[in-house]
Amino acid sequence: MKNNPIDVVIGPIENYEDQLYGYRAAFESYVLIKDLTWSEKLAKYAQFSPELQKGLPVPKKYKAEVPGSDADLNAYDVIYYAGHSNAGSKTIAINLPNNEEVQLKKGTRRLQLKNTMRAKFDAIMLPIADTLIAPEQRKNVTFTGFFANTMFYEVAHDIGIKNTLNG
Numbered sequence: 001m002k003n004n005p006i007d008v009v010i011g012p013i014e015n016y017e018d019q020l021y022g023y024r025a026a027f028e029s030y031v032l033i034k035d036l037t038w039s040e041k042l043a044k045y046a047q048f049s050p051e052l053q054k055g056l057p058v059p060k061k062y063k064a065e066v067p068g069s070d071a072d073l074n075a076y077d078v079i080y081y082a083g084h085s086n087a088g089s090k091t092i093a094i095n096l097p098n099n100e101e102v103q104l105k106k107g108t109r110r111l112q113l114k115n116t117m118r119a120k121f122d123a124i125m126l127p128i129a130d131t132l133i134a135p136e137q138r139k140n141v142t143f144t145g146f147f148a149n150t151m152f153y154e155v156a157h158d159i160g161i162k163n164t165l166n167g
Contacts, residue, residue: 002072007032007111009094014084026084030094035114038075042112045151046073049107049158062161071107071158073151077115092117093150095157103158110154112147121146 009032012025050066081090094111097103121143129141 005034005036007034007074007076009096009111013094013096013098017084025098028083028085029080030078030082030085030111030113031080032076032078032111032113035075035077038112038114039073042073042075042151045155046071046110048155052155053159056159056161058161065104065161072109073112073155074110075112075114078113090116090120092120093154095154108158110151110157112151112154114147117147117150118143 008029010027010029012027014028015022015025017026018024049071053063053066056063078090085091090113092113094109094113096109096111125141125146129138133141
C-alpha cells in the first residue's frame, strides 16, 4: 500500500462497542485517496519512532522493545466511511494494526484523514477559538497546528512499553 494513490481499510478494527469485555471488534471500512504532496511532507516523521522510544524517560531496561521499522505515515482524503466508522462522529486518523506484536515486528500504518480533519477544524475548532482565544492570539490557531497535533498523537501510539520485563 506504500505506493498506491487509493487505499482501502476493511475489517474488525475497534472494540469500543464491546463494553463488557472489550474483545469483539466492530467491522468498518474506509476508501481513501492519498494526498501525495502532504504524504511526502510526513514521510520523515514515520522514521522517528525508534529514536523517540530510546528517549523515553524510563530506565534502559524498560526500553528493550524497538518499534517496527516498516512504519508508514500518510495523509488521505476520505471518500467513503462504512460500518462502525460511519456511526456517529467521523474519525480523523487511523493507526493500524492494533495488535502490539505486529506493531513491534512491522511497525504501524498511520493514516491522517486530512479532509475530515479540515472539516472538523473549520466547523468546530475555529468557532471555539473565536469564543475562547484572545483576538490577538487567534492567528496561532491554524489547521497545520491542528493536523500536526493529531499526527504526533498518532506517532506516539507507536512508542512506549508494550510488555512487562518478564513477558
